[in-house]
Amino acid sequence: MRIIPCLDVDKGKVVKGKKFVDIQEIADPIVLAKKYVEDGADELVFYDITASTEDRELFLDTIQEIRKITPIPFMVGGGIKSLQDIENLIQIGVDKFSINSAAINNLDFIKQAAEQYGSERIILSMDVKKVGPGKWNVFAKGGQQDTGIDAIEWAVQGEQAGAGEVVLNSIDADGVKEGYDLELTRTIAEKINIPVIASGGAGKKEDFLLALTEGKATGALGASVFHYNELIISDIKDYISKQLNGAEEE
Numbered sequence: 001m002r003i004i005p006c007l008d009v010d011k012g013k014v015v016k017g018k019k020f021v022d023i024q025e026i027a028d029p030i031v032l033a034k035k036y037v038e039d040g041a042d043e044l045v046f047y048d049i050t051a052s053t054e055d056r057e058l059f060l061d062t063i064q065e066i067r068k069i070t071p072i073p074f075m076v077g078g079g080i081k082s083l084q085d086i087e088n089l090i091q092i093g094v095d096k097f098s099i100n101s102a103a104i105n106n107l108d109f110i111k112q113a114a115e116q117y118g119s120e121r122i123i124l125s126m127d128v129k130k131v132g133p134g135k136w137n138v139f140a141k142g143g144q145q146d147t148g149i150d151a152i153e154w155a156v157q158g159e160q161a162g163a164g165e166v167v168l169n170s171i172d173a174d175g176v177k178e179g180y181d182l183e184l185t186r187t188i189a190e191k192i193n194i195p196v197i198a199s200g201g202a203g204k205k206e207d208f209l210l211a212l213t214e215g216k217a218t219g220a221l222g223a224s225v226f227h228y229n230e231l232i233i234s235d236i237k238d239y240i241s242k243q244l245n246g247a248e249e250e
Contacts, residue, residue: 001212001240002042002219003233004197005226007032008049009078012062015049016175016224026227033066036226039233043073045098045167045221049142051079058085064092077125077167081109083116090117098167100125104140104147107161114162119194124158126151128184129171136184143171151184152191159192166192167221170200175224177203185215197221205231205239212240 007014007029014026033044046066048058058079067074076089077098086097097117102109103124114122127139128151136151155166168188170181180201189196197219198211211220225231 005036006045048078067093098123098125110161119164124163125167173201180211182215189216
């Protein structure tokens with residue numbers, strides 16, 4: 001059970017919005033990365049949120065600077081569209097590669113990447129929105145375009161293609177701080193055999209616990225609650241440990 005801070009980066013700065021809109025600049029990613037390592041993060045995620053939509057290369061210099069101060073597993077996403085992009089990130093020490101748009105354009109890219117670098121390093125990232133009762137679709141272009149792809153089927157296809165993990169971003173819950181979409185997370189976690197990281201909606205310590213128990217996620221990702229010091233990672237981990245240990249004792 002992992003607590004994972006996420007750095008959504010645009011033009012070299014960490015930004016955050018709500019439901020993928022109203023994006024505002026927050027802080028320097030290097031400063032936050034250092035803080036999150038000290039606070040006990042299990043992993044760190046860096047998303048270059050406009051690399052794909054602007055069709056440009058990732059900010060490798062910034063990523064390299066973060067890697068230097070990050071001894072924990074480090075995942076990077078946004079703009080990864082070729083094996084050469086992955087190779088460039090490997091050269092600067094990145095551990096995991098989150099693939100979203102490139103998989104939508106060509107799911108075979110997941111297969112190629114997994115065969116080349118190992119499934120455990122290839123992560124399928126999904127931006128998902130509810131479109132009906134018990135039905136969610138995958139969205140592209142920063143959550144603005146409905147691809148018409150069923151999210152549950154997409155997760156299954158991603159696993160079959162070779163992804164070793166899924167990052168499940170709920171657009172409906174993003175930045176709202178009213179809790180993760182437990183129905184969505186649980187539905188997908190029960191359909192696939194690879195780990196699911198819940199993303200979108202963290203507002204309080206209980207939300208992380210619910211994602212990791214009722215939601216059946218193996219990791220819970222948070223952003224603004226950490227950026228604004230509303231929650232401290234070590235406190236969340238202590239809370240979850242006490243809750244789970246107490247339940248076992250009962």
